[in-house]
Amino acid sequence: MSEDSGRVALVTGASRGIGYAVAEALVARGDRVVITGRDGEALAEAVRRLGPDRAVGAAGRSHDAAHRAAAVELAMERFGRIDALVNNVGTNPVYGPMVDLDLDAARKILDINLVATLGWVQLVHRASLAEHGGAIVNISSVSALGPAPGIGMYGASKAALVQLTQQLAYELAPSVRVNAVAPAVVRTRFAAALFAGREEEVTASYPLKRLGVPADVGGAVAFLLSEQASWITGQTLVLDGGLTLQAGLG
Numbered sequence: 001m002s003e004d005s006g007r008v009a010l011v012t013g014a015s016r017g018i019g020y021a022v023a024e025a026l027v028a029r030g031d032r033v034v035i036t037g038r039d040g041e042a043l044a045e046a047v048r049r050l051g052p053d054r055a056v057g058a059a060g061r062s063h064d065a066a067h068r069a070a071a072v073e074l075a076m077e078r079f080g081r082i083d084a085l086v087n088n089v090g091t092n093p094v095y096g097p098m099v100d101l102d103l104d105a106a107r108k109i110l111d112i113n114l115v116a117t118l119g120w121v122q123l124v125h126r127a128s129l130a131e132h133g134g135a136i137v138n139i140s141s142v143s144a145l146g147p148a149p150g151i152g153m154y155g156a157s158k159a160a161l162v163q164l165t166q167q168l169a170y171e172l173a174p175s176v177r178v179n180a181v182a183p184a185v186v187r188t189r190f191a192a193a194l195f196a197g198r199e200e201e202v203t204a205s206y207p208l209k210r211l212g213v214p215a216d217v218g219g220a221v222a223f224l225l226s227e228q229a230s231w232i233t234g235q236t237l238v239l240d241g242g243l244t245l246q247a248g249l250g
């Protein structure tokens with residue numbers, strides 16, 4: 001493990017998958033992290049693996065305002081500052097054409113994927129970023145870049161997240177940088193429905209001939225939060241194994 005960098009990050013939805021990989025990459029370079037997740041047991045296990053001296057968990061639902069406030073308060077009490085925010089929490093509870101989409105499901109997707117993200121930004125900015133500066137990375141998706149059959153509302157929410165990223169980058173400059181990443185299919189439990197039972201078929205459409213793994217996203221996010229990316233803001237980095245080259249997107 002690297003020496004303590006003095007930097008602190010809050011990573012939402014980080015008990016497993018992409019969020020955990022982000023937290024792992026940050027801890028590996030010496031950052032301390034506050035991670036969130038719905039499942040308290042899974043979150044505690046993630047903290048154990050990351051190292052209790054470098055990580056602390058705050059269990060709750062991202063779209064719960066009280067949970068967001070408690071997590072930010074915990075970060076400030078435990079570490080005294082927040083230098084980075086990674087908005088990883090997302091949901092997609094439905095599959096099918098948007099013309100048949102239940103509107104309550106549409107509202108839930110937007111509330112969790114977009115509104116809650118803005119809520120996290122507002123709280124972290126008020127608590128620390130406004131005074132000390134820092135960086136934010138939002139986890140979007142390649143589904144934001146064009147039609148996304150079967151997951152249209154998810155794609156629409158992630159497209160809105162790209163716009164939110166640009167707007168916040170403009171408003172919070174010069175002291176806070178805001179970027180996004182847009183992964184294609186990554187081997188996680190969340191994305192399993194998109195490749196389970198037909199991974200060879202799905203992989204064939206990727207020029208790099210493999211699906212993503214969480215570490216692919218974790219490394220990219222760690223870069224965007226680093227000083228090496230200090231002149232990058234308002235951008236969405238596509239992480240897709242070349243998929244959008246064939247789809248004509250990007």
